[in-house]
Amino acid sequence: MTLFAQQFVNGIALGSVYALVALGLTLVYGVLKVPNFAHGALYMAGAYVVYVMLTAVGGSYALAIAVAVVVIAVMGAAMEFVVFRRLEGKSSVHAMIAALGVLFFLEGTADVIWGPDFRPVPTPLDGVVTAFGINITEQRILVIVAAIVAMAGLYFLLKRTLVGMSIEAMAQDREGALLVGIDTRRVALITFAISGALAAIAGALIAPLVLVFPTMGAVIILKAFVIVILGGMGSVPGAILGGYLLALAETMAGTYVAFAFSELIAFALLVLVLVFRPTGLFQKGV
Amino acid sequence: MRTWGPTTMLEIRGLRVRFGSFDALSGVSLDVRHGEIVVLLGANGAGKSTLFRAISGLHPAVGGAIRLEGEDITSWTAHRLVAAGIAHAPEGKHLFPEASVTKNLRLGAYVQRKAPDVVRQTMDEVFELFPALRDKEHDAAGTLSGGQQQMLAIGRALMARPRLLLLDEPSLGLAPLVVEEVFESILRINQGGTSVLLAEQNAHAALKVAHRGYVMEEGRVVLEGDQDDLMGNEEVRRAYIGV
Numbered sequence: 001m002t003l004f005a006q007q008f009v010n011g012i013a014l015g016s017v018y019a020l021v022a023l024g025l026t027l028v029y030g031v032l033k034v035p036n037f038a039h040g041a042l043y044m045a046g047a048y049v050v051y052v053m054l055t056a057v058g059g060s061y062a063l064a065i066a067v068a069v070v071v072i073a074v075m076g077a078a079m080e081f082v083v084f085r086r087l088e089g090k091s092s093v094h095a096m097i098a099a100l101g102v103l104f105f106l107e108g109t110a111d112v113i114w115g116p117d118f119r120p121v122p123t124p125l126d127g128v129v130t131a132f133g134i135n136i137t138e139q140r141i142l143v144i145v146a147a148i149v150a151m152a153g154l155y156f157l158l159k160r161t162l163v164g165m166s167i168e169a170m171a172q173d174r175e176g177a178l179l180v181g182i183d184t185r186r187v188a189l190i191t192f193a194i195s196g197a198l199a200a201i202a203g204a205l206i207a208p209l210v211l212v213f214p215t216m217g218a219v220i221i222l223k224a225f226v227i228v229i230l231g232g233m234g235s236v237p238g239a240i241l242g243g244y245l246l247a248l249a250e251t252m253a254g255t256y257v258a259f260a261f262s263e264l265i266a267f268a269l270l271v272l273v274l275v276f277r278p279t280g281l282f283q284k285g286v
Numbered sequence: 287m288r289t290w291g292p293t294t295m296l297e298i299r300g301l302r303v304r305f306g307s308f309d310a311l312s313g314v315s316l317d318v319r320h321g322e323i324v325v326l327l328g329a330n331g332a333g334k335s336t337l338f339r340a341i342s343g344l345h346p347a348v349g350g351a352i353r354l355e356g357e358d359i360t361s362w363t364a365h366r367l368v369a370a371g372i373a374h375a376p377e378g379k380h381l382f383p384e385a386s387v388t389k390n391l392r393l394g395a396y397v398q399r400k401a402p403d404v405v406r407q408t409m410d411e412v413f414e415l416f417p418a419l420r421d422k423e424h425d426a427a428g429t430l431s432g433g434q435q436q437m438l439a440i441g442r443a444l445m446a447r448p449r450l451l452l453l454d455e456p457s458l459g460l461a462p463l464v465v466e467e468v469f470e471s472i473l474r475i476n477q478g479g480t481s482v483l484l485a486e487q488n489a490h491a492a493l494k495v496a497h498r499g500y501v502m503e504e505g506r507v508v509l510e511g512d513q514d515d516l517m518g519n520e521e522v523r524r525a526y527i528g529v
Contacts, residue, residue: 175380
C-alpha cells in the first residue's frame with residue numbers, strides 16, 4: 001500500500017509536467033489547427049534557461065522560472081510570427097512539416113551552444129518531506145503545486161478575460177471571430193505566447209529533477225501528442241486529465257509490471273484510442 | 287442614376303476577386319444608400335457570397351474599389367471593418383457553437399467592449415427583436431434550431447451596432463413562417479436606421495422588403511432597379527420568383 005501511495009504521488013508529479021506540456025500543445029491546436037511538434041523544443045529551451053540562470057547567471061530558482069517563462073513566451077510568439085503566420089490557409093501538412101523543421105532547428109541550436117551532453121541542474125529544493133510513510137522531495141511538491149497554480153491561472157485567463165474570450169471564440173470558429181471584429185493574428189500571437197509560457201513552466205519545473213539535453217523535448221512532445229489525442233484534440237480539460245492519467249499509467253506499469261514497460265504505455269494507449277475512440281476520451285472544449 | 291457623396295453608405299466600383307485563375311467577381315459595381323435595404327439576387331455561384339466576403343475583408347480584391355461613406359476601405363482587414371461599422375451575418379452563420387446565446391451576443395459586441403452600457407442596451411434590443419433567443423439565452427448556440435441560429439447570427443451582427451448590415455441568405459433552409467419572421471425583423475432593423483445589403487434566393491420575400499436590387503450572374507451585375515422595376519421584370523419573375 002505504501003509503495004502504491006508513493007508511486008501515486010510520483011505519478012501525479014510527472015503528470016503535472018505532462019499536463020502542462022499537453023495544455024500548450026492542445027491550445028495551439030485548438031485555436032490554430034497547428035500540430036506544433038516544435039512545442040517540445042520550447043519545453044527544452046525552458047529547461048536550458050533555468051540551467052543557465054542557476055549555473056551561470058545566479059539568482060533564485062523563482063527568478064530563473066520567471067525568466068524562462070518570459071523568454072519562452074517571446075520565443076513562442078516569434079515562432080508564430082516567423083513561421084506559422086506565413087502558412088495560414090495552407091494545409092495542416094505544411095504546418096506539421098514546418099513544426100518538425102523548427103523542432104530540429106532549435107534542437108540543433110541547443111546542441112551548438114551547449115553540446116550534446118546531459119547536464120545536471122542544481123537542485124534548489126533538496127529537502128525531503130515524509131508523511132504517512134511516503135517520501136516526497138520538496139521539488140516534487142513544488143512541481144505539483146506550481147502546476148495547479150499555472151492551470152488555475154490559465155483557467156482564469158480563458159474564462160474570465162477578454163483575451164480568453166477571443167481565444168475561445170477563435171477556437172470555435174475562426175471566421176466567426178473575424179466577423180465580430182477580433183484581430184485573429186493578434187490572438188494567434190498571444191496563443192503561441194501562452195503556449196510557450198506553459199512549456200517553459202514545465203521545463204523549468206522538471207529541470208532540477210532530470211538531466212538537461214538538446215533532444216529532451218522530442219520524447220515528451222510525442223507523449224504530449226498521445227495525451228492530446230487521448231483527451232480530444234483541442235480540449236483543455238482533456239489535456240489535464242490525460243496528462244495525469246498517462247503519467248499514472250506509466251508509473252504504475254513501471255512499478256508493477258516492468259520498468260521497461262512504462263515507456264511502452266503511451267504508444268500502446270495511442271494505438272488503442274485511435275482504433276476504438278478516435279475523437280478522444282473527453283468532450284472537446286477550451 | 288447613381289448617387290455619389292454623403293448619401294451613399296457603400297459604393298463598390300469595378301470590384302474584381304479571383305480564386306486562383308477563376309474570376310469570381312469580374313467588375314462589380316453597386317451602391318447602398320443611407321437607410322436603404324438593397325437586395326442582391328442571383329443563383330448559387332453567381333458571386334453574391336464572394337462579394338460579401340470581399341466587402342467584409344475575408345477575401346482580398348484584386349481590382350476595383352470599395353468605399354464606406356467615401357472612405358476607401360478596399361484593403362482594410364476584417365476586424366477593422368467591423369469597428370468601422372460593417373457587420374456581416376455570413377452564409378453558414380459561423381456562430382460559436384459551444385458558447386451560450388448570451389456569450390455569442392457578447393462576442394458580437396467585441397468592438398463595443400469599452401462601452402458595457404451600450405452592450406447591455408443592444409442586447410436588450412436584440413432580445414426584443416428576437417424573443418425566442420431570450421428563452422434560450424443559456425443554451426449553446428450549436429443546440430438551437432436553424433431558425434434560432436439564423437436569428438442569433440443576425441443578432442450577433444447587430445451587437446456591433448453596425449451602420450451597414452450584410453445578410454447572406456438569411457432565409458436559407460428556414461420554414462416559411464420563420465422566413466416571414468426573419469424578414470419582418472430585417473424591416474425593423476432597417477427602420478432603426480441601419481442600411482442593409484441582403485443576398486437572397488427567395489426573391490419574392492426579399493423584393494417585398496427591399497428598396498432596390500441588383501441581379502448577379504457569373505460574377506457580374508446584369509440588372510439593377512428599384513423594387514417595382516425588378517418585381518415587374520419578366521426575366522426576374524421567370525428566373526427568381528417562378529411565376
